[in-house]
Amino acid sequence: MARTKIVVTGGAGYIGSHAVVELYEAGYQPIIIDDFSNSQESVLDGIKDILGVAVPCYRIDCGDEAALRGVFDQEADIRGIIHFAAFKAVGESVQQPLKYYQNNVGSLITLLKVMPDYGVANLVFSSSCTVYGIPDQLPVTEQTPTKPATSPYGNTKKICEDILNDVASVSNGAIRTILLRYFNPIGAHESARIGELPLGVPNNLVPFITQTAAGIREKLTIYGDTYDTPDGTNIRDYVHVVDLAKAHVVAVQRLLDAKGEAVETFNVGTGRGNSVLEVVQAFERATGQKLNYTIGPPRTGDVPAIYADVTKATQELGFKTTATLDEALASSWKWQQSLGK
Numbered sequence: 001m002a003r004t005k006i007v008v009t010g011g012a013g014y015i016g017s018h019a020v021v022e023l024y025e026a027g028y029q030p031i032i033i034d035d036f037s038n039s040q041e042s043v044l045d046g047i048k049d050i051l052g053v054a055v056p057c058y059r060i061d062c063g064d065e066a067a068l069r070g071v072f073d074q075e076a077d078i079r080g081i082i083h084f085a086a087f088k089a090v091g092e093s094v095q096q097p098l099k100y101y102q103n104n105v106g107s108l109i110t111l112l113k114v115m116p117d118y119g120v121a122n123l124v125f126s127s128s129c130t131v132y133g134i135p136d137q138l139p140v141t142e143q144t145p146t147k148p149a150t151s152p153y154g155n156t157k158k159i160c161e162d163i164l165n166d167v168a169s170v171s172n173g174a175i176r177t178i179l180l181r182y183f184n185p186i187g188a189h190e191s192a193r194i195g196e197l198p199l200g201v202p203n204n205l206v207p208f209i210t211q212t213a214a215g216i217r218e219k220l221t222i223y224g225d226t227y228d229t230p231d232g233t234n235i236r237d238y239v240h241v242v243d244l245a246k247a248h249v250v251a252v253q254r255l256l257d258a259k260g261e262a263v264e265t266f267n268v269g270t271g272r273g274n275s276v277l278e279v280v281q282a283f284e285r286a287t288g289q290k291l292n293y294t295i296g297p298p299r300t301g302d303v304p305a306i307y308a309d310v311t312k313a314t315q316e317l318g319f320k321t322t323a324t325l326d327e328a329l330a331s332s333w334k335w336q337q338s339l340g341k
């Protein structure tokens, strides 16, 4: 039987590449769209090594309507889209807001314009726990009120959620969507053939840790230890990227089965909060590496503590995390080592 075709925009990116692998292994035919503006061609080799087959890839910007239509013309019978393609550097978004609004919001609008013309109804969207801002209560459920974004990046996620709500709820089934609000993805595929590939100095904690342990960075600076948390450092919900990728496979199938409402939102995390210091300790424990770190001033815009209530995803999607924090960090380290210096 022919595999069901699912377009994965940003499929050469960190979460996207892991989703491509999980989709294929679950029996779907992923089709990658990526402009490689923040990813590398070598990711395709990693995917091929894992799966034993090459996954089709179109090197286009999915905000380019004519190019996007070209893909839909060529690939008949696309049944769903997972839309990862977006810029994600918080600091850069403050400096270059138009770049973020144009790319992140523009590409979603283009997709939504093109999808009905080809009878493609199903869209899974990459949202973020950033929409909760500094929450008034923990853990956050999907009902926890959203807060004004603290960066243009965060605002693009909120705006895209609003667009999808507005469009899907009046489309009479022409557009059905699942919004996945990710917490902090970490880790890499067990093969260490794909993982996070930050260009330049990493903004995120775990790539900074692994690069420091590898001797690429001199030391990690922990951004503040006087927050109102048990050890004074920020708390996040670190979810293994393969567990996160699997949530997309289930979400796609739910849309294909036309289960649930036209728009549904799910938190995807572990339900567990860990402090920055706990992550450092877990990394040292899981890898046997001693990490050079120092305490620095707080980073502007950081949320003191956030972690997910994942009851809804567990009940409705059957989502569960399998990896512990130590296992996730060990996989990040294995990936870093595979990269060399």
Ligand code: UD1
Residues within 6 Å of the ligand: 088, 090, 128, 129, 130, 154, 184, 203, 204, 205, 206, 208, 220, 221, 222, 223, 224, 234, 235, 236, 276, 299, 301, 302, 303
């Ligand atoms: C950030 C964004 C989030 C976005 C995500 C994308 C903010 C407030 N949030 O998440 O919206 O979806 O990136 O990847 O910017 N840390 C250090 N030292 C470092 C790096 C990080 O102490 O060198 C700390 C941070 O203060 C934070 C934790 O590690 O407490 C995680 O940071 P990071 O990986 O950047 O993710 P978020 O800030 O949670």
